[in-house]
Amino acid sequence: MGNITKRGRRELVADGAEALQEGPAAALHTRLYEAIMREDCAAIQVLLRSHPVNQPMTILANSTSYRLLLNQQMQSIIPIHLAAEYRKARSLLCLLEHGADPEVRDARGLTTLHLMLLHWPITSTTWTKPGNRIQRILTDIQSNAVMCLRILCEHGAQVNARVDNSNKQSPLHLAITYGTYPVLSILAQNGAHVNAINESSMTPLHMAADILNKEMMETLIACGANVNCAVASTGNTALKLAVCTASSKAGRLLAAGVSCIRLLLIHGAKVNARDHEGQTAIHEACFGGREAIINLLLDSEANVNVLTSRGESPIHMYLQRSSNIRDTGLLARLLYHSYPLRLTNNQGVLPAGIMLPEFHLLRETLIKLSQKPLSLEDICKRNIRNIYGEKYKQHLKQLLPVKIWNSLYSYYDLAYLLK
Incomplete structure (x- = not known):
């Protein structure tokens, strides 16, 4: 763990003879090196009279100490760097007190x-x-x-x-x-x-959200990190980065990221913030198709009708992938939140997923739905669902007559279209 192993008296004598053969400077460097590793502050203080504290020590590749503690290709190291790398607290303090920069x-x-x-x-x-x-x-x-x-x-x-x-x-x-x-x-x-940016315009919170490290995110937020800061080059917020990673194949397999997304939302992350392409977190979540994330964003009042700069709705993103389409329950839930139902993008192109032959019945049904205007009753139901979402539907169940509540939250049965 960074400590010099104990050696016999004979070996130490041999090393001393070798150091003398290497010359006075090499012997001095070796002794200073070993004093720092032993945390022998008295020896360090004496040796610094002959070696400038901020000058590197050159340790020869055939030095026993060098072979034990350093990569053999490394030829020199500054004393304070050595103490810091190997966590030698007493040596570090001694060097600083004697002028180390x-x-x-x-x-x-x-x-x-x-x-x-x-x-x-x-x-x-x-x-x-x-x-x-x-x-x-x-x-x-x-x-x-x-x-x-x-x-x-x-x-x-x-x-x-x-x-x-x-x-x-x-x-x-x-x-x-x-x-x-x-x-x-x-x-x-x-x-x-805490909100410093690197060359990629990312803050530490962006980086922590991108790798779904909740402990780091919690610490950064507690220290004042801006949860709504956007990456200058892309417009991505920490929320969108977290949703992207959590919605990936790896995120799905590991069941990771929901707690990180919830953490950001609890601390004021704007759920409908848009990046430079007009995408929001719900677009990313719908493309990934992970139900837990989509539901969490819906509960936080994510807008499922917002369009990207290319005219893509969240439902359009969801229908891009065949694996998403087979989850008819989640598809029905998204459809009930979507109005007007926008299936095509600005060029009139339908999502790639529903263009597959196996989904031809579903495709025809969705196209008819998108062309059929909602009744006043259906518009009212949609608005209530969008306002109260999944989060408060059980509370509404206690307030509304059973028949009205069932009509609000009875989704399309689309399973028959995939048989």
Whole structure:
């Protein structure tokens, strides 16, 4: 876990002889390297008199310490970066107190904070109390990492410093990318911009929603993340990104994402927000065809009659896929919310799914429905369903006569059309 293994006296002597053969500078670097890994602050302080604290140490590939602790292709490392990467809290504090600059960057444009996040230990968050030796070790590793992060922040680490590459990610973006959930609140408490955008104009909440990480989303929202911020290049909100991922094949197989979508809606996400193509979350959900998500959006007053810039309604998106069409119960529910029923897009093209020969009866029925104007009674029923939705239909059942309620919520029986 980053600790130097204990070696015998004879091996240490051999290493010392090898270091002397390498030259005074190499021997100095090796001793400083090992002092940092041992967290020997007295030795570090002495060695820094001969080695500038912000200059890299060069460790030769045939060094025993190098082989134990570093990738063999790596030739040098700055002392503070070494302490941060291996979570050596006492060494980190000692180096900072002796002039180490937390903002010094490596060849990849990474600061000490960036490197710490990239090397953050991934441990389980499912246990509440350490129950065995491995869990205790992992908990200690996590605690050491948190301690090092707090030390860095207390000594002036720039929590909004961008990575010097094409992505321009902030530390919060890095934390999302590498799954370092525990650091989000610490960075925010120390001034990290929770709504910062990266090169793709995505905020940390966009990224967390895109991967359906509820814990990260909860933390970011609690720290002030804007749930309705849109990605500049696409117009996607966190809600639409979450719906897209949750509606995918993987989201369906894993039954993931409903709690993330509900979280965003509870915290004020605009259910009918449109992206640059005019799509809303219900368009994305209807294309995916996942019933739980569609129902959740309908309960939150999603508009099933809004059209995209290409003239596509949510029902048009639903009918694009044959797997959706076979769920006649969900199709009927969407039809009862849709008026006027818009089957074609701006070019008059019908959805690809219902053009399949096996759905010819259903296609003819839907076309007739789209051409037939609703009666005043049906329009009133549709408005009531759109206002109260699925969420309050049981409440309405207690208020309305049984016959009226049944007429409101009796959907088309379309199953016979698919036989």
